[in-house]
Amino acid sequence: MSDLPSVPGPVAPRWLYLHGFASGPDSAKGVAVARHFEARGHHVARLNLRVPSMEQLRLSAMLETVRAALGGKEDRAVLFGSSLGGLTAARIAAEDARVCGLVLLAPAFHVVPQLRKRMGEAAWGHWKTSGWIETDDFAEKRKVRIHSGFIEDAEAVDARTGGWPDVRVPTLLIHGKADDTCDIRYSRQWAEGRRHVRMVEVEDGHELTASLPRILAESEEFLRPWGA
Structure with missing residues (x-):
């Protein structure tokens, strides 16, 4: 018998799912991804990124939550990210x-300019001056007020990490x-020239509901090197 110490093999990566703005860990896409891959032996942890609360949502707090979930110094992780969760996943990576x-699903690159354009100048100005805006909470099926501190915080993250x-x-x-x-043009610009990025464009809207079978098939093929 050898007296040499055993050398542990490579640690299998954690798989984490990051939901989008005004969504939650029980979103339809998150649940579908988790069920699909757990049937193939991979646990997908669906993180709660409504932090520190939905009303006081902050991108910086979302980033800290994901960092904490990555584990120890020697751990590795595969991240699925949808919309704002996609931006968060990319920032962490x-x-x-x-x-x-x-695996990024309609990532919210340049989230602040996109929010401003979609809301219009009147609503945007009201949000900044009043401090609050009301929007749909898709996770809890209710209206929710979100503080304008989200804007300054997201801008600060961009300033620190680059556009x-x-x-x-x-x-x-x-x-x-x-x-x-989330305008697809931003995803196209980001992916252009990045040989390690495979971009798939589908005939669908932001929720990607009709494309879920395609998402699962593409993800499974893409993640084969990680045992999918």
Whole structure:
């Protein structure tokens, strides 16, 4: 019998799902992704990114929540991210070497300018001056007020990390051509020239509901190197 100490094999990465703005860990896409891959032996942890609360939502708090979920220094993770969760996943991957792969679904690149354009100047100005805006909470099926501190916080994150996340890990990006929430042009600009990014454009809107079978099939094929 050898007296040499055993050398542990590579640690299998954690799989984490990051939901979008005004959504939650029990979103339809998150549940579908988790069920699909758990049937194939991979636990997908669906994080709660309504932090510190939905009313006081902050991108910086979302980033800290994901960092904490990545585990220890030697751990690795594959991140699925939808909309604002996609932006969060990309920001984390650009800064943290523990992230080894990404699946981004309609990521909210340049989230503040996109919010401003979609809301219009009158509503945007009201949000900044009054401090609150009311929107739909898709997770709890109610109206919710979100504090304007979200704007300043997201702008501060962009100022600190740059406008585009500098992601260097293999990435699958799926975006709907008819998305009227997160403009597909930003995903196209980000993916252009990045050989490690596979971008798939589908005939769908922001929720990507009709494309769920395609999302699961593309993700499974993409994630084969991680045992999918």
